[in-house]
Amino acid sequence: MSPLSAMVWQRLTGLMPGELNQGELSWLATPHRHLSLLARRRATLIVNRVRLFAFLFAVLTPMWSVVDFIVFPFPLWRELALMRFAACAAFASLLVYYRSNGDLFNAYRAMALLFAIPTVFYVASHTLLTYYELTGMSAAIGAGYAFLPFVLLAGLSIFPLTLVESLVVASPILICQAVSGYLRWAAMDWPSFAGAFWLLVLITGVAALAGLCQLAFMIALVRQAIRDPLTGAFSRSSGTEIIDLHFTLARRANAPFAVAFLDLDHFKRINDQFGHEAGDRALITMTESVSRQLRHGDVLARWGGEEFLLIMPGTTIEQAETAIERVRKAGFGERPEGGRVTASIGIAESRADRASDWKDLVELADQRMYRAKQEGRDRVVSREPAEAAAISA
Numbered sequence: 001m002s003p004l005s006a007m008v009w010q011r012l013t014g015l016m017p018g019e020l021n022q023g024e025l026s027w028l029a030t031p032h033r034h035l036s037l038l039a040r041r042r043a044t045l046i047v048n049r050v051r052l053f054a055f056l057f058a059v060l061t062p063m064w065s066v067v068d069f070i071v072f073p074f075p076l077w078r079e080l081a082l083m084r085f086a087a088c089a090a091f092a093s094l095l096v097y098y099r100s101n102g103d104l105f106n107a108y109r110a111m112a113l114l115f116a117i118p119t120v121f122y123v124a125s126h127t128l129l130t131y132y133e134l135t136g137m138s139a140a141i142g143a144g145y146a147f148l149p150f151v152l153l154a155g156l157s158i159f160p161l162t163l164v165e166s167l168v169v170a171s172p173i174l175i176c177q178a179v180s181g182y183l184r185w186a187a188m189d190w191p192s193f194a195g196a197f198w199l200l201v202l203i204t205g206v207a208a209l210a211g212l213c214q215l216a217f218m219i220a221l222v223r224q225a226i227r228d229p230l231t232g233a234f235s236r237s238s239g240t241e242i243i244d245l246h247f248t249l250a251r252r253a254n255a256p257f258a259v260a261f262l263d264l265d266h267f268k269r270i271n272d273q274f275g276h277e278a279g280d281r282a283l284i285t286m287t288e289s290v291s292r293q294l295r296h297g298d299v300l301a302r303w304g305g306e307e308f309l310l311i312m313p314g315t316t317i318e319q320a321e322t323a324i325e326r327v328r329k330a331g332f333g334e335r336p337e338g339g340r341v342t343a344s345i346g347i348a349e350s351r352a353d354r355a356s357d358w359k360d361l362v363e364l365a366d367q368r369m370y371r372a373k374q375e376g377r378d379r380v381v382s383r384e385p386a387e388a389a390a391i392s393a
């Protein structure tokens with residue numbers, strides 16, 4: 001990024017609410033690097049909003065039939081009422097049957113269905129209205145049908161979408177609208193159509209901005225909910241959610257999955273000799289140092305006091321050993337009295353250790369960490385004694 005565009009980007013993102021940090025700013029552009037916990041919560045929120053929208057339209061769509069009944073001739077009213085009834089049934093089905101499974105593509109499908117219903121209704125009703133020569137009040141009410149795309153695009157504002165997602169949803173609607181204007185199929189003639197189209201673009205911009213602001217708030221709130229406030233590592237509850245998800249995915253794909261249990265050595269002495277604040281600083285330094293060594297996708301969770309769990313999806317026992325060596329080499333910080341902060345570490349891997357669930361895996365890593373303590377601290381234990389003896393023989 002050039003210095004000028006970096007400055008423009010910085011100024012623009014400075015306008016964003018929710019105090020996003022530098023690493024999170026790109027999350028507003030695309031969902032590509034979103035944390036799995038954020039993606040799951042967002043997927044659930046999107047589906048809930050789809051159902052809310054569907055509820056509103058299931059109620060409002062048939063109500064307008066009363067107005068149609070008053071102003072339109074009977075055959076037209078009947079056709080429109082049937083269409084409204086079909087749209088109402090489709091919205092109600094979406095409300096009743098669609099549920100979130102935490103998957104973002106499932107949420108995208110819900111949005112696509114939601115937007116498809118009024119689009120089909122719009123095309124069908126607009127086509128029908130062109131067969132009638134309406135005048136006066138009927139013509140004025142008939143023109144109101146042309147405003148459905150405005151409602152659709154304004155509806156985007158209730159979803160916490162990234163910029164790319166908003167563009168992907170809005171572009172087909174805008175393109176279809178532009179093409180229909182070009183082909184003179186639109187309800188309005190030039191230049192009214194041009195003015196209306198520009199208004200549609202403005203509404204899309206405002207709706208996309210509203211979606212971005214919601215997303216920014218959501219990112220900040222999710223961060224606060226899932227991070228340990230002292231160290232910034234993941235909290236134990238979010239670590240549990242992450243390990244549960246990744247363990248299931250790894251088993252399904254028969255992929256390796258490793259965890260490492262880290263416990264700082266003689267940490268109590270730091271607190272006792274230099275006070276709790278010095279202990280807190282040591283924990284923060286340790287978290288920063290370990291986090292710098294992690295691959296994208298690895299997760300560090302604070303499991304309790306000075307115990308941490310490192311979750312490494314797609315990692316064999318050998319790769320986990322290499323990763324932990326890298327972490328140990330980078331160090332865990334300095335002790336206030338001088339000397340290195342050290343840690344005792346236990347590693348376990350689901351396939352090598354034949355763990356049937358993630359709790360067994362963490363339990364095994366915990367036991368190995370205790371063995372590392374008993375064997376003199378500042379070391380790693382990653383295999384059972386017989387296995388380790390066989391490897392070194």
Ligand SMILES: Nc1nc2c(ncn2[C@@H]2O[C@H](COP(=O)(O)OP(=O)(O)OP(=O)(O)O)[C@@H](O)[C@H]2O)c(=O)[nH]1
Binds near residue numbers: 275280377
């Ligand atoms: N400063 C600080 N200390 C904490 C925090 N959470 C736990 N501790 C302290 O961490 C210490 C853990 O002590 P122990 O479990 O005895 O372990 P240790 O002194 O590290 O000894 P070994 O684990 O056997 O090497 C306790 O004194 C806790 O009070 C925290 O958030 N901040």
